[in-house]
Amino acid sequence: MRIALLGYGKMGKIIERVAEERGHSIALKVDSKTTTLDFSQTDVAIDFSLPTTAVKNIKAALDHNIPVISGTTGWLSHYDDIVTYCKSKKGAFLYASNFSLGVNIFFEVNRVLASLIANYPDYELNIEEIHHTQKLDAPSGTAISLAEDIIKNSNYKNWTLDEADSNNIKIKAKRIVDVPGTHIINYNSDVDSIEIKHTAHNREGFALGAVIAAEWIADKKGVFNMKDVLNIG
Known part of the structure; x- marks a missing residue:
């Protein structure tokens, strides 16, 4: 080819x-x-x-x-x-916002978790993404894809960057030298927390x-x- x-x-x-x-x-x-x-x-x-x-x-x-x-x-x-x-x-x-085979499996896990937890409003959600300092856009396309999939499977209306809002998903975007890509979904309540995470070791x-x-x-x-x-x- x-x-x-x-x-x-x-x-x-x-x-x-x-x-x-x-x-x-x-x-x-x-x-x-x-x-x-x-x-x-x-x-x-x-x-x-x-x-x-x-x-x-x-x-x-x-x-x-x-x-x-x-x-x-x-x-x-x-x-x-x-x-x-x-x-x-x-x-x-x-x-694709991300071609990693592992990330695309992570997308599926994210959708399932979002649908399971949608009826439990005590959990507060945020997404954190970390990339190298040369990445031009923030949040990452992968983080946006994760947020959009959660929105389709929950009661959230939209996502926001670095701002807390009960109706919207907060995305935190960090830029650190030589980080290929890390994405974390956090659900936190007063009694426990649920976290799923994907870490790319290289490109x-x-x-x-x-x-x-x-x-x-x-x-x-x-x-x-x-x-x-x-x-x-």
Whole structure:
């Protein structure tokens, strides 16, 4: 499989190594200096670019009938537009806030816990996420996904950043040097606490998940997510 890397920063370089270890080749590397996107020798695109360039890069790949895997966060106000664009092009697109196989299992545990505890209002909920200092967006896309899944399975209405509110989920975002990603869900009451936590030890898991998703989507049409790739639910 010939891969276009839309974004060639730290994640792009790790994806390159993981992809080559799995027998694939990198046909195109796109960074801030790239002016022309040539997809002629490409089978699939993996986007880990910037929020300001993700939409343009994704649409360019779809214009050339190239399936796109996107892990860029911070651009999701345009997500519905990309979905519509993908369908109009009869293309293939998959977005995930986190490609780690462990995190996607963690998502499922989070949904189940939220539904179980929804009828017990004595528990106060907060989400804490910790990432490296180079991460541009806060809260993380993963934390937002966790919050949105809780909202769908509970009485919470929305999420807020660093502000306590009985109707909304408080997300605490921390930035510490060289932390790949930690996400903690806390339910606290006067008598006990329930906590679930996922800790990434490095970025290899994110890269591997993205490459696996690219392998999966290569011959498909439509809009997908990691639940489709992992056949969860």
